[in-house]
Amino acid sequence: xxxxxxxxxxxxEGATDALERAEAVRGDxxxxxxxxxxxxxxxxxxTTEDSSEDGTGGRPAGAGAAEGPRPRxxxxxxxxxxxxxxxxxxxxxxxxxxxxxxxxxxxxxxALNLGDSKVAAPTPNAAGQTPLNILVIGSDARDSEENQQLxxxxxxxxxxxxxxxxxxxxxxxxxSNMSVVSMPRDTLLEIPKCTDPDDGEVxxxxxxxxxxxxxxxxxxxxxxVATWQGLTGIHIDHFVMVDFAGVVSMADAVGxxxxxxxxxxxxxxxxxxxxxxxLAKGTHPVKGEQALQWLRTRxxxxxxxxxxxxxxxxxxxxxxxxxxxxNATLSSPNRLRxxxxxxxxxxxxxxxxxxxxxxxxxxxxxxRVKPERITMTTMPNRYVGARVEPTExxxxxxxxxxxxxxxxxxxxxxxxxxEPEPPADPAAPDDEIAVQVRNGTRTDELGTAPGRANTVTxxxxxxxxxxxxxxxxxxxSEDRTVIRYPSADLEGDARRVAKSLGIPASSVxxxxxxxxxxxxxxxxWREGTAYKAPESDDRTPESAEALNGADDSACMHVSPAFxxx
Numbered sequence: 425x426x427x428x429x430x431x432x433x434x435x436x437e438g439a440t441d442a443l444e445r446a447e448a449v450r451g452d453x454x455x456x457x458x459x460x461x462x463x464x465x466x467x468x469x470x471t472t473e474d475s476s477e478d479g480t481g482g483r484p485a486g487a488g489a490a491e492g493p494r495p496r497x498x499x500x501x502x503x504x505x506x507x508x509x510x511x512x513x514x515x516x517x518x519x520x521x522x523x524x525x526x527x528x529x530x531x532x533x534x535a536l537n538l539g540d541s542k543v544a545a546p547t548p549n550a551a552g553q554t555p556l557n558i559l560v561i562g563s564d565a566r567d568s569e570e571n572q573q574l575x576x577x578x579x580x581x582x583x584x585x586x587x588x589x590x591x592x593x594x595x596x597x598x599x600s601n602m603s604v605v606s607m608p609r610d611t612l613l614e615i616p617k618c619t620d621p622d623d624g625e626v627x628x629x630x631x632x633x634x635x636x637x638x639x640x641x642x643x644x645x646x647x648x649v650a651t652w653q654g655l656t657g658i659h660i661d662h663f664v665m666v667d668f669a670g671v672v673s674m675a676d677a678v679g680x681x682x683x684x685x686x687x688x689x690x691x692x693x694x695x696x697x698x699x700x701x702x703l704a705k706g707t708h709p710v711k712g713e714q715a716l717q718w719l720r721t722r723x724x725x726x727x728x729x730x731x732x733x734x735x736x737x738x739x740x741x742x743x744x745x746x747x748x749x750x751n752a753t754l755s756s757p758n759r760l761r762x763x764x765x766x767x768x769x770x771x772x773x774x775x776x777x778x779x780x781x782x783x784x785x786x787x788x789x790x791x792r793v794k795p796e797r798i799t800m801t802t803m804p805n806r807y808v809g810a811r812v813e814p815t816e817x818x819x820x821x822x823x824x825x826x827x828x829x830x831x832x833x834x835x836x837x838x839x840x841x842x843e844p845e846p847p848a849d850p851a852a853p854d855d856e857i858a859v860q861v862r863n864g865t866r867t868d869e870l871g872t873a874p875g876r877a878n879t880v881t882x883x884x885x886x887x888x889x890x891x892x893x894x895x896x897x898x899x900x901s902e903d904r905t906v907i908r909y910p911s912a913d914l915e916g917d918a919r920r921v922a923k924s925l926g927i928p929a930s931s932v933x934x935x936x937x938x939x940x941x942x943x944x945x946x947x948x949w950r951e952g953t954a955y956k957a958p959e960s961d962d963r964t965p966e967s968a969e970a971l972n973g974a975d976d977s978a979c980m981h982v983s984p985a986f987x988x989x
Contacts, residue, residue, distance in 0.1 A: 523761075524780060530768035533778040536663065538618035538643045539650025543659040544934050546597075546828065553597040555828045556789065557658055561645050561665040562589030563772075585667075587640035587648045592658065594825050595789060601797040602790065602973075603831040604741075605821060607652075608730055608803065609637040610811045616654050618647035635811065645772065655814070656822040662777050662786075670770025675716070677766040680709030681744045683718055683736075684979035687987045691717070691724040698723040698986075707979075715740070724986035731802070731969070732980070738800040738971045739978045745795055746976065798973025799831035804965055816868065817965035819903055824962060831964045832972065849913045851920035854888040857941065859921055860895045864902035864944040872899055873950040880925075880945050883953055887924050895942075902946035905955060908935040909942070917941050926955045 548554045563585045587609065594603040612633040619626050620643035627642035639648040645665045653660055675681060684707040691698035701717035701724070703710075710718050719737055726732035768780065777783055804817035821831075829835060851857065861881045865873040877894040884892035905927055909918035911934075918932050918941045925943075948958050964970050971978065 527764055527768045527780045528778075530765070531778055531780075531783075532772040533775055534644045534665075534772055535621040535646040536774035536776065537649050537653070537660075538621065538646035539616045539654065541616065541650075541654065541936055543653045543657060545659045545661075546826070549597045549828075551598070553599075555597045556595040557660045557662075557825075558593045558595075558786075559645075559649055559652055559660050559663040560589065560591040560593060561587050561640065561648055561663060563587065563640060563665055563667045584641040586637040587645075588637065590636065590648060590652065592652065592656075592660070592825070593790075594658075594828075595793065596830060597828050599789060599792045601830040601832060601834070602793045602799070603825060604738075604798070604800045605825060605968075606734060606737075606800075606802045607636060608734075608805055608812050609635065610730075611636045611803070611805060612808055612811050612813050613651065613655050615639050615642060615647065615651050618642045618650055620644065621646070633813075646774075656825070658822060658826055662774050664777065665772040666770045670766075673766040673770060675711040677763040678711070678744065678747060680711040681715060681740055681747055682707050682709050683740055683743060684708075685982050686979050687982040687984075688989065689721075689724050689980075689982045689986055690988050691721045691986060693723055693986075702988075724983055726981050726983065728983060734802045735969065735971070735978075736980050739980065742795065742798070742800065742971065742973045742975065742978075745798065745973060749791070749795070794974075796972060796974035797830070797832060797834070799964070800971040800973065801831060801964065801968035804967035815967065816903070817967045820961070820965050821968050824964065829962050831968075831970060833963065835962075847912070847916040847919060849916050851916035854920065854924070855890045857889055857891060857917045857920065859884060859889055859892040860938075860940060860942045861892060862895050862898050862900060862942065862944045864900040864905075865947050865950045866899060866901045867903075867947045870947070870950075876945045876950065879953065880943065880949075883925065884921070884943075889921065889924070900944055902944045903948065904958065905931060905944065905946040905949045907932045907941065907943045908938045910934070910936060910938050910940065914941055926957075928957050931957070 546554055589606070590609070591604060591606045594605070596602070613636050614633055615627075615630040615636075615638065617627065617629045618639075622644075625643065627647065630638075636648075636651060639651040645663050649660050649663050652658070683703075685703050685705060687705050689701060689703050691701040699717040699721040701714065701721045718740060720733075721736060722728055722730060722733045725736055764780070768783075773783075777786060801821060804815045804821060805812040806815050824831060859881075861877045861884070863872055863875075863877040865876050877896060881892050881894040907918050907922050907927060909915055909932070915932075915934065919929060921927075921941060921943060922929060922932050949955050
């Protein structure tokens with residue numbers, strides 16, 4: 425969307441006098457939050473080099489030697505993050521109809537999901553509430569002189585941007601807690617086929633695994649959304665994307681964010697690598713370019729890895745949330761107007777968030793969560809050469825988000841699952857239900873248990889499912905045994921198969937990835953003929969490096985090699 429020209433100083437000054445009129449405007453229309461349509465091992469590692477601070481690498485071959493989106497190493501995470509929650513948590517308080525429309529015109533939009541497969545939205549809870557999942561994307565785009573100056577790598581001006589930061593913000597169904605999951609930018613995964621909605625160009629699925637930061641160049645942020653959904657199985661409702669300049673302008677508008685280091689730091693080595701951050705020991709408010717330096721710093725924090733950088737970013741975001749909640753100066757119309765201006769100019773969003781009204785409503789949703797119920801985490805991962813891949817703990821973290829389980833462990837004790845409502849279309853007779861059985865028992869530590877698909881197929885045939893067949897052509901990997909079905913008319917059949925084998929109803933899932941009722945024998949059923957569902961472990965993995973939003977005592981450890989006196 426093309427941004428409109430600024431309406432002029434007179435319009436902005438008149439905004440304050442017209443505040444009541446603007447509030448009336450905000451009351452019109454849909455809120456756009458939650459009713460948007462859902463977005464839906466090879467070993468080909470990217471040749472992208474890691475240089476998220478100095479702009480010397482981070483792009484696939486042919487894209488130029490630009491610094492990659494910097495999502496993170498083992499834990500590379502949310503660089504521009506604060507920006508988004510700033511918009512969202514502060515709300516946007518413009519005033520005057522013309523100025524309101526001007527802010528709307530500032531906001532750019534793009535399609536939510538460019539992939540073919542979709543993930544079903546979560547089932548509402550007993551009160552009819554559903555969770556809200558927002559993907560925050562930090563782009564390393566150098567499409568303006570300001571972005572180029574801030575990001576470096578002048579030779580890559582105008583080149584394909586990378587998804588520098590990827591961070592999922594999960595707001596619980598009851599709005600009591602918020603969970604944040606960051607994915608390292610150099611995570612190896614498969615990017616699905618994506619179609620650019622602007623010119624119709626089709627980007628084929630990656631051949632083997634590549635770095636996740638490349639997804640943004642496959643048609644836009646909607647491909648990053650599709651990639652996340654494919655990996656995590658989490659339904660994503662919205663995305664918000666921001667660039668270098670957005671970080672700087674938002675930090676200025678907020679008035680500074682307090683950060684802490686346990687020693688003097690200067691992030692610059694003898695070769696000139698580093699963000700340039702220079703701070704004295706203690707707590708200091710950072711804003712503008714210094715805030716960007718903090719969020720980009722890797723050289724100088726702890727062991728110099730993205731794990732350290734991610735921790736610094738989490739601290740910054742938590743601190744910003746507290747500033748937005750506690751700083752009384754943000755009640756000033758002028759301060760809020762500036763924040764609204766900078767925020768709307770910094771953002772690209774999906775159509776479900778394409779107006780001040782929708783962003784304002786979203787901010788009201790998010791601000792209901794107290795800092796002590798916000799949990800920041802990074803996707804658990806392990807090294808594969810110089811890159812990383814998700815671990816079993818990552819799937820545990822994704823499952824907690826999918827099932828809307830608070831990462832801070834403070835959810836009320838859940839009651840046993842009630843028997844689900846009967847399906848609209850009842851099951852066919854057992855001997856008429858076609859079932860494909862696949863062996864998904866492979867894990868990262870153990871190979872595929874031989875013969876499991878044939879064994880379970882035999883069980884089903886013995887129990888009257890004459891059309892059950894083993895499918896040896898597909899060898900997926902599933903931690904838990906699952907039964908999938910593609911459409912509502914087969915739900916009854918899928919549930920009937922599950923009941924016959926003692927598989928819980930919670931393991932029966934609707935999915936467009938299958939063409940009929942499909943039973944995948946998981947790693948939890950590697951032997952025997954009687955299925956026993958494993959006990960649920962709803963604890964957040966320690967490897968997720970959780971940080972509580974109310975923790976104001978956190979202070980980054982400075983490497984002795986990057987200190988000064």
